[in-house]
Amino acid sequence: MNYAEESLKKHYEWKGKIEVTQRVPVKDRDDLSLAYTPGVATPCLEIQKDESKSFELTRRWNTVAVITDGTAVLGLGDIGPVAGMPVMEGKALLFKAFGDVDAIPLCIKSKDVDELVRTIYLISGSFGGINLEDISAPRCFEVERKLQEICDIPVFHDDQHGTAIVLGAALLNALKVVDKSIDTVRVVINGAGSAGTAIAKFLLSMGVKNMIVCDRIGTLVPGKDGMTAPQAELASLTNKDSLDGTLADAMKGADVFIGVSAPGIVSKEMVASMNDGAIVFPMANPVPEITPELALEAGAAVVGTGRSDFMNQINNVLAFPGIFRGALDARASEINEEMKVASAHAIASLVSDDELCAEYIIPKAFDPRVGTTVAKAVYDAAVKSGVARIK
Numbered sequence: 001m002n003y004a005e006e007s008l009k010k011h012y013e014w015k016g017k018i019e020v021t022q023r024v025p026v027k028d029r030d031d032l033s034l035a036y037t038p039g040v041a042t043p044c045l046e047i048q049k050d051e052s053k054s055f056e057l058t059r060r061w062n063t064v065a066v067i068t069d070g071t072a073v074l075g076l077g078d079i080g081p082v083a084g085m086p087v088m089e090g091k092a093l094l095f096k097a098f099g100d101v102d103a104i105p106l107c108i109k110s111k112d113v114d115e116l117v118r119t120i121y122l123i124s125g126s127f128g129g130i131n132l133e134d135i136s137a138p139r140c141f142e143v144e145r146k147l148q149e150i151c152d153i154p155v156f157h158d159d160q161h162g163t164a165i166v167l168g169a170a171l172l173n174a175l176k177v178v179d180k181s182i183d184t185v186r187v188v189i190n191g192a193g194s195a196g197t198a199i200a201k202f203l204l205s206m207g208v209k210n211m212i213v214c215d216r217i218g219t220l221v222p223g224k225d226g227m228t229a230p231q232a233e234l235a236s237l238t239n240k241d242s243l244d245g246t247l248a249d250a251m252k253g254a255d256v257f258i259g260v261s262a263p264g265i266v267s268k269e270m271v272a273s274m275n276d277g278a279i280v281f282p283m284a285n286p287v288p289e290i291t292p293e294l295a296l297e298a299g300a301a302v303v304g305t306g307r308s309d310f311m312n313q314i315n316n317v318l319a320f321p322g323i324f325r326g327a328l329d330a331r332a333s334e335i336n337e338e339m340k341v342a343s344a345h346a347i348a349s350l351v352s353d354d355e356l357c358a359e360y361i362i363p364k365a366f367d368p369r370v371g372t373t374v375a376k377a378v379y380d381a382a383v384k385s386g387v388a389r390i391k
Contacts, residue, residue: 011086016089017086017089017090017092017093018089018092018093018096018103018105023059043057043058051125052389054125055128055331059102060125060126060127060128061128061328061331062100062101062102062128062328063101063102063103063104063126063127063128064095064101064102064103064104064127064128064129064130064131064324064328065103065104065106065120065123065124065126065127065129065130065131066088066091066092066095066103066104066105066106066131066133067088067105067106067107067108067120067130067131067132067133068081068084068087068088068105068106068107068108068132068133068134068135069081069107069108069109069110069111069116069134069135070082070083070084070107070134071111071134071135071136071139072134072135072136072137072140072159072194073087073134074087074134074285075285075286078136081107081108081109082107082109084107084133084134085105085107087133087134088105088106088107088133088134089105091103091105091131091133091158092104092105094317094320094321095131095320095321095324097321098317098321098322098370098371099320099321099322099324099325099371099375100325100371101321101324101325101328103131104127106123108120111139113139113142113143113146114146116135116143117143117146117147117150120143120147120151121147121150121151124151124153127153128153128154128328128331129153129154129155129156129324129327129328130147130151130153130154130155130156131156131157131158131320131324132144132147132155132156132157132158132159133157133158133159134159135157135159135194136194137193137194137197137228137230138228138229138230140157140159140160140194141160141194141197141230143157144156144157144160148334152333153333154324154327154332154333154334154335155334155335156320156323156324156335157194157198158316158319158320159194159195159198160194160195160197160198161198161202161319161335161340162316162319162320162323163195163198163199163260163283163314163316164195164198164199164201164202164203164340165202165319165323165340165343165344165347166314166315166316166318166319166344166347166362167199167202167203167258167281167283167314168199168202168203168206168341168344169318169343169344169345169346169347169348169362170281170304170312170314170348170361170362171203171206171256171279171281172206172344172345172348173348173351173356173361173362174256174279174302174304174361175279176353176356177301177302177356177357177358177361178255178277178278178279178301178302179277180255180277182203182206182207182208183207183208183209184209184210185208185210185255185256186210186211186212186253186254186255186256186275187203187208187210187211187212187254187255187256187258188211188212188213188214188247188250188251188254188256188257188258189211189212189213189214189258189259189260190213190214190215190247190257190258190259190260190261190265190266190289191214191215191259191260191261191262191284192213192214192215192220192228192230192231192234193260195260195283196213196215196258196260196261197230197231197234199258199260200213200234200237200238201234201237202340202341202344204237204238205337205340205341206341206344210240211237211238211239212238212239212243212250212254213231213234213235213238213239214246214247214250215227215231215261218244218245218246218247218249219239219243219244219245219246219247219249219250220232220234220235220238220239221235221239221242221243221244222235222236222242224244247265247266247270248267248269248270248273251266251270251271251273251274252273252274253273253274253275254274254275254278255274255275255277255278255279256278256279256280256281257271257274257278257279257280257281257282258281258283259281259282259283259284259288259289259290260283260284261284261289262284262289263284263287263288263289264287264289264290265289265290266280266282266289266290266295267290268290268294268295268297268298269298270290270298271290271294271295271298271299271300272298272299274299274300276299276301277301278299278300278301278302279300279301279302279303280295280300280302280303280304281303281304281305281314282295282303282305283304283305283306283314284306285306285307286307288305288306288307292305292310292311301358302358302361303358304361304362308365311359311360312359312360312361312362313362313364313365314362315365317365318347318362318363318365318370318374319343319347319374321371321374322343322346322370322371322372322373322374322375322377322378323335323339323340323343323374323375323378325371325372325374325375325378326339326343326374326375326376326377326378326379326381326382327339327378327379327382329375329379329390330378330379330382330383330387330388330389330390330391331388331389331390332382332387332388332389333387333389334387335378336381336382336385336387338381338384338385339378339381339382339385339387341381342377342378342380342381343374343377343378343381345377346373346374346376346377346378347362347363347370347373347374348362349373350363350367350369350370350373351363
């Protein structure tokens with residue numbers, strides 16, 4: 001199938017991938033009086049007395065906003081918020097299909113950090129959670145941080161944390177395949193944008209001790225010219241040997257390569273220079289940093305990408321529906337590190353020891369166990385870490 005042509009045809013037919021449907025009947029005067037005026041005044045007054053009642057008396061308890069400014073849409077870049085709407089609708093569809101979460105796509109016509117933050121905060125009372133989507137780095141870090149400081153509902157940038165969580169799950173199982181420990185391997189990440197930064201920080205929280213992050217300027221080293229503030233922070237947390245060089249230099253003797261960067265920039269020779277039992281996750285889309293065939297020919301033991309037509313697809317849909325389902329069920333005030341780590345372990349756990357092999361380290365996107373398993377792990381972690389408001 002030519003997905004580009006067929007998708008455009010279908011979008012003309014669908015005229016939108018989601019819609020609003022009613023949950024209560026409106027067939028007679030009594031129905032109208034209960035759902036709307038005059039009866040609706042009473043729940044309004046209950047919420048006026050206690051705003052938390054909005055989670056019990058409205059659909060807020062199950063509703064998430066999917067919000068973009070259109071500056072980093074898929075692999076298309078800054079195409080604008082309105083052009084990003086098909087992606088936001090698609091994300092809302094996945095929320096419902098895989099987590100039974102109602103999601104509303106919102107496209108904001110601003111690139112100003114403070115304007116974005118203020119706009120999202122002002123509408124946050126309508127939602128139980130905020131999913132930020134396709135906002136370019138480094139602005140995305142600041143937008144998320146500022147919103148987390150002022151909102152009392154979870155704010156989650158899926159391009160950062162969803163990718164990091166599923167990657168973390170894949171790495172946990174890949175390490176089992178090659179019989180290596182997370183605290184002894186050397187990890188190289190290429191791409192220090194939103195996904196790469198989040199992956200690096202998440203893997204550090206999961207126990208990685210030896211990591212080098214690279215970008216267009218080469219390895220990130222403290223004091224190096226051309227780094228953004230988030231990259232300078234990464235440099236201070238990683239590269240313990242202060243290697244100042246290229247990606248090829250960094251990959252020599254590495255155990256794990258993770259790419260969230262550009263197509264075709266990793267050669268067979270670079271993979272061959274890695275340690276035995278190398279784990280290679282080239283996740284640039286649609287064309288990875290190196291194809292799985294070439295990586296395996298070069299000696300990689302385990303390979304995973306972001307594509308569905310290759311083995312071991314590292315796909316955000318394994319994470320975000322279940323994460324928000326669990327967070328909403330717990331009425332969590334945030335999605336913290338404990339909840340993220342719990343979700344990664346939950347995803348990894350769905351591949352049994354009997355099933356685990358180099359070609360199968362991560363469950364399939366359509367595995368019906370994923371959403372409920374992740375939701376339960378996130379709910380339990382929210383309760384244990386003290387951010388749940390329902391127990």
